[in-house]
Amino acid sequence: MxxxxxxxxxxxxxxxxxxxxxxxxxxxxxxxxxxxxxxxxxxxxxxxxxxxxxxxxxxxxxxxxxxxxxxxxxxxxxxxxxxxxxxxYPTDERTRVQVEEWLFWQVGGLGPMAGQAHHFRQYAPEKIEYGINRYTNEVNRLYGVMNKRLAERDFLAGDYSIADMASIGWVIPHERQGQDLDDFPNLKRWYETVMARPAVIKAIAxxxxxxxxxxxxxxxxxxxxxxxxxxx
Incomplete structure (x- = not known):
């Protein structure tokens, strides 16, 4: 074993x-x-x-x-x-590149920007309006990128992949980032689909x-x- x-x-x-x-x-x-x-x-x-x-x-x-x-x-x-x-994580190079694009998009963009939004909105010892607005707006922009991407496909890189797994956790606390998923209908559909997967439910717990x-x-x-x- x-x-x-x-x-x-x-x-x-x-x-x-x-x-x-x-x-x-x-x-x-x-x-x-x-x-x-x-x-x-x-x-x-x-x-x-x-x-x-x-x-x-x-x-x-x-x-x-x-x-x-x-x-x-x-x-x-x-x-x-x-x-x-x-x-x-597909082996076909063309498909794999798409997965890697969205994986690195999350690692370099969505995660860090959402993390900064969390920090300035919740943890900063003083409320700095510029910092709050800067990162709340950037997360909003990134949500918009996802929403557009998901308009023509079920998942970020076509089939469900590590790109979706990387991103879902950063959308779970969307309210803490000052975001409303009703503003992003395609993203909301994706979010609800991924969050309904039994493995995701178990993993988040x-x-x-x-x-x-x-x-x-x-x-x-x-x-x-x-x-x-x-x-x-």
Missing amino acids: TAPIELYYWPTPNGWKITVMLEELGVPYEVKYINIGKGEQFEPDFLKIAPNNRMPAIVDPDGPGGEPISVFESGAILQYLGRKFGRF VGKEERDRSNLATDKEAQKVLFGQRAR
Whole structure:
């Protein structure tokens, strides 16, 4: 029996990307929680596999050549798992390019911009109107890009793929980003379709109790750990 993949995880939009993929694949995995509000992402053992001190990361005990391999960065993990198991990441070059375009669009755009919207709208110790408007408007623009893309196709790259898995978690907290999905009917249809998938439902629930116990919105000590970090 194959040993389970070790998933270093906290229930956030980036963490959900990997639980969604693993649940969709139906492969065994073991969750190792990295409580980002307690600074566990800075522990030396974790930094050995995730040098950017960010989760998620995985260790696959059955890596290339039968030797363990660690992978950090959510997009790289999705690509690795897609190649290994031959699902949700096409081998046809033309189709694969489309998946990669939208995967990197999420990694470089939707995630960072939505994250900044969360920060300035909820966590910033002072309300900075320029910052709030800047990132709320940029997320709105990106939602518009998705809405246009989804006007003529069911999913971002045609068939359901790692591009959709990467993006769904960042649309779940749309209200916290100041967005109304009714303004984006094609995006709303996609959102409801993806969120109804049994694997997605199960994946989003992973660690919910852990998340509920640590309220980052009100925990000032956790916010000190998360925000304002400099090189160590």
